[in-house]
Amino acid sequence: MATDRQLKLGAFMRPVSIHTGAWRYPGAWPDANFNFKHLKHLAQTLEAAKFDAFFMADHLALLNMPREALKRSHTATSFEPFTLLSALSQVTERIGLVATASTSFDEPFHVARRFASLDHLSEGRAGWNIVTTANPDAALNFGLVQHLDHAQRYARAREFYEVVTGLWDSWADDAFVRDVQTGVYFDPGRLHTLAHEGPLLSVRGPLHIARPPQGWPVIVQAGASEPGRQLAAETAEVVFAASSTLEEGQAFYADVKGRMPALGRDPEHLKILPGAFVVVGDTLEEARSIRARLDALVHEQSAFASLSVALGVDASRFDPDGYLPEIPDTNDSKSARARVLALADREQLTVRQLAQRLGGYSGLAFVGTAQSIADDMQLWLESHGSDGFNIMFPWLPGGLEAFTGQVVPELQRRGLFRREYEGRTLREHLGLPRPANRFFA
Amino acid sequence: MATDRQLKLGAFMRPVSIHTGAWRYPGAWPDANFNFKHLKHLAQTLEAAKFDAFFMADHLALLNMPREALKRSHTATSFEPFTLLSALSQVTERIGLVATASTSFDEPFHVARRFASLDHLSEGRAGWNIVTTANPDAALNFGLVQHLDHAQRYARAREFYEVVTGLWDSWADDAFVRDVQTGVYFDPGRLHTLAHEGPLLSVRGPLHIARPPQGWPVIVQAGASEPGRQLAAETAEVVFAASSTLEEGQAFYADVKGRMPALGRDPEHLKILPGAFVVVGDTLEEARSIRARLDALVHEQSAFASLSVALGVDASRFDPDGYLPEIPDTNDSKSARARVLALADREQLTVRQLAQRLGGYSGLAFVGTAQSIADDMQLWLESHGSDGFNIMFPWLPGGLEAFTGQVVPELQRRGLFRREYEGRTLREHLGLPRPANRFFA
Incomplete structure (x- = not known):
């Protein structure tokens, strides 16, 4: 297109x-x-x-x-x-x-x-x-x-x-006449007093x-x-x-x-x-490794707090180096949890990696080369x-x-x-x- | 001194x-x-x-x-x-x-x-x-x-x-430790929550x-x-x-x-x-004439409005080129009026000049040469x-x-x-x- x-x-x-x-x-x-x-x-x-x-x-x-x-x-x-x-x-x-x-x-x-x-x-x-x-x-x-x-x-x-x-x-755009001879600085006819009286302001x-x-x-x-x-x-x-x-x-x-x-x-x-x-790299692998290195700098305290909030359960009791276990439903936001589960599955993240992703940044990301990132952006633009x-x-x-x-x-x-x-x-x-x-x- | x-x-x-x-x-x-x-x-x-x-x-x-x-x-x-x-x-x-x-x-x-x-x-x-x-x-x-x-x-x-x-x-001045190794950005013990609950705020x-x-x-x-x-x-x-x-x-x-x-x-x-x-001039006369020229640029509308406020009477009925007539006492601020009368008398200002002074600037002024202005400032400093x-x-x-x-x-x-x-x-x-x-x- x-x-x-x-x-x-x-x-x-x-x-x-x-x-x-x-x-x-x-x-x-x-x-x-x-x-x-x-x-x-x-x-x-x-x-x-x-x-x-x-x-x-x-x-x-x-x-x-x-x-x-x-x-x-x-x-x-x-x-x-x-x-x-x-x-x-x-x-x-x-x-x-x-x-x-x-x-x-x-x-x-x-x-x-x-x-x-x-x-x-x-x-x-x-x-x-x-x-x-x-x-x-x-x-x-x-x-x-x-x-x-x-x-x-x-x-x-x-x-x-x-x-x-x-x-x-x-003020009208032309309100300030600054006429030195007559001594008129602005035209009072080009000045409006708002006099707003609304329900709240x-x-x-x-x-x-x-x-x-x-x-x-x-x-x-x-x-x-x-x-x-x-x-x-x-x-x-x-x-x-x-x-x-x-x-x-x-x-x-x-x-x-x-x-x-x-x-x-x-x-x-x-x-x-x-x-x-x-995140830009010379290769896709380099870009991914920059991101992984950055995520690894998120302290586990912040990381696990973020994951616990997203899942609605205490995530610190999971094995940090394993994958996320089955989690029973709670009344907390199901869409946030579904998004986290899909992310863990898609990128095959361990519990620690998932927590650090959430504690770092987990929204829309383009991670790759200048070419692949330009491809992504072009696709978004051209497909509205x-x-x-x-x-x-x-x-x-x-x-x-x-x-x-x-x-x-x-x-x-x-x-x-x-x-x-x-x-x-x-x-x-x-x-x-x-x-x-x-x-x- | x-x-x-x-x-x-x-x-x-x-x-x-x-x-x-x-x-x-x-x-x-x-x-x-x-x-x-x-x-x-x-x-x-x-x-x-x-x-x-x-x-x-x-x-x-x-x-x-x-x-x-x-x-x-x-x-x-x-x-x-x-x-x-x-x-x-x-x-x-x-x-x-x-x-x-x-x-x-x-x-x-x-x-x-x-x-x-x-x-x-x-x-x-x-x-x-x-x-x-x-x-x-x-x-x-x-x-x-x-x-x-x-x-x-x-x-x-x-x-x-x-x-x-x-x-x-x-924050204490040393609150931000930014320790990259341990991942501690600031010392929470060096952060104070004011918790102000006063009569008005x-x-x-x-x-x-x-x-x-x-x-x-x-x-x-x-x-x-x-x-x-x-x-x-x-x-x-x-x-x-x-x-x-x-x-x-x-x-x-x-x-x-x-x-x-x-x-x-x-x-x-x-x-x-x-x-x-x-107001600085090469001579006292030049400085005074700069000030007079400046005051003369105050429009009479603003000038007479200022004089009327200061005197508590409508000043537009006086002869603008004459001196201020005797004015009966009113309940308005006597000190403001006394200051204006003293100013008119000291500098021998016509009604128009007095009005323009008030419409321009009539507070403390040093009008003269660099020498005389430095003398004035030195006197104020040395005499507390x-x-x-x-x-x-x-x-x-x-x-x-x-x-x-x-x-x-x-x-x-x-x-x-x-x-x-x-x-x-x-x-x-x-x-x-x-x-x-x-x-x-």
Whole structure:
């Protein structure tokens, strides 16, 4: 099946990588959490490879795991996203900068203002990853004993989005006339006071910052639940999907894009980018051995805790060097368990290997050569499983450099990825229109 | 009176200057609100002159004035402070970066995290200007119809400070061991969960970011009221004072520093820096004419509105080219009126000139030659009126460049200001100790 579409590529970043064993990999940077020089190198390397965006994951609490497992995780801490991405905006020129911001534990006025400011500082490269924050520990950091339930979180997210985008439209693009002779700095007729009074939020406005260069920063979402899919179809311009097989990807792609025409939206104006963990080797065997080596660096304490959660039984009582025994059904999630059993069977993993896979990263992965990885990505693109990927690198900097140095050139050779940025803004990279101002022509 | 003390100098910045006529001054940058290149030039020029800090003012709403006056003001809008200062952290190396953050309309967890992140990104150059936000319009942007009263705002500010500094101490400085062999990333015994449950705030913690390089970012305050002075004596390391005469400055200095020993604090660990509007000329006459020209650029609409507020009467009915007539007493603030009458008398200003002074900037000002300005600053320093100043520039970039190019060298020649930075962090510039961690030796 031929296509003239190209892949869109985001880099889904935690400072020391997504994989919990990554900081121990030979050549890794264990201190990248608080070493900006490392992050600068990574962002510049991604930009040289013409990535669409640097996408910063975030949490609003220490990860919700026992201290004895947590102490082994480099993901415990890192820079705050807005300060980090604003700093990165000055050491890069083209790559998009996507920050995660929660609609449950922040104020729409602050969120609108910070994204507008980041968009000005980066000259049109900001994106907002809207999250509703499921971690109940986060609520305790904001004076809330009761976490909002799922439906409440989505209702607030929807209204929050309306307020933020309305605040971005406070000023017409031509509001600031700066007429030195007459002394008029802006045209008050080109300033709109939102005066939002909704069921959950009350925000007067106007925002005291000019409309962002992109009109609105790019709207990114990750929800896979029913309300998450609907919110994405209504509002998202990028979806960070969690599909773990091509079939799942195709079903998700068809579902979310299929909702858009009835909502008056062009399905081309939403890019679906599943997260993909990519391990590159000169041969398939080398790639597999890199992954095995990385998984082996996940401490057994974290590994077995993850496996026990997935199976709903205490996995530490199994022989770690044997295969998984028959396990009686429980009331816990059957789909999670089925996925684990299928994985163990498919890759013939021992109990220890399975546990370390789950403690490291067990979602969609492309493990192979630049050729085989490009084949996989091309198949997803051409068979409508995705519009591209949010790449997760196994370790930093080497795993990232293997991708930019080997996979990107292969994608470019096939015409599947750009050789130069087409425009200056993140919207231009992604082929997204600039939103009209809802209050001003 | 001889001294071996040196002045501390902050630059109190709004992107286009404090003065409302500044954007119309010949050679000014009217678009600096959203033109980062201009701000980069200003910060780098201040750093080359060895300024202690770049201090970013902030508001959480459009300024509270009628649209017809507001439309003439460049101060209406600008970048958000954290995004701006993080961007500036990458184009400067030594100058301190002070951000304004409100204790009334933000969450201590967010504020603690952002300042810690800015301190890491800048390698120890962050400062927190604690404001309680008096503008009632701000409350309306955060879903609050009733603004907190003065006492409530200060009670919240005090508790907010306790929570933020407690969160900064979540991790011992040596908590992150990153032992690749054993797989231990941090020592859980060196991590403290704050679990704050106070009258106004409930915040569990811990903060998920390493302790800031400075221990705590430098604490800055500006309150001049009784609770403001007490909060400063208890917690501040820099006070942005509003003294408009040397006598006022000396009284404020003696009062606030005098409270500190009883609180167990060394008065040397608080630097009192009044705001000072500085206009430099080759002669006194030239400096005065620059100021007059600048004041004349304040539109009469804004100017007369300001004068009417200060006098408590409608000033538009006076002859603008005459002197102020006798005005009957009202119940409005007598001290504000007395200050205005004294100013008109001292400088023999017409009603229009007086109005334009008030609509521009009418606080403490040093208007003269590099010599006379250095004399004034030396007098304040040596007679315990201040430890330095937060300089406000009449227009940008020229008014700033006149200060760094003419006044700073004169201060250096007299031994009153550094020729090179003594250290790397803002605390080191200011001679402030690094706070001990309250939970860990």
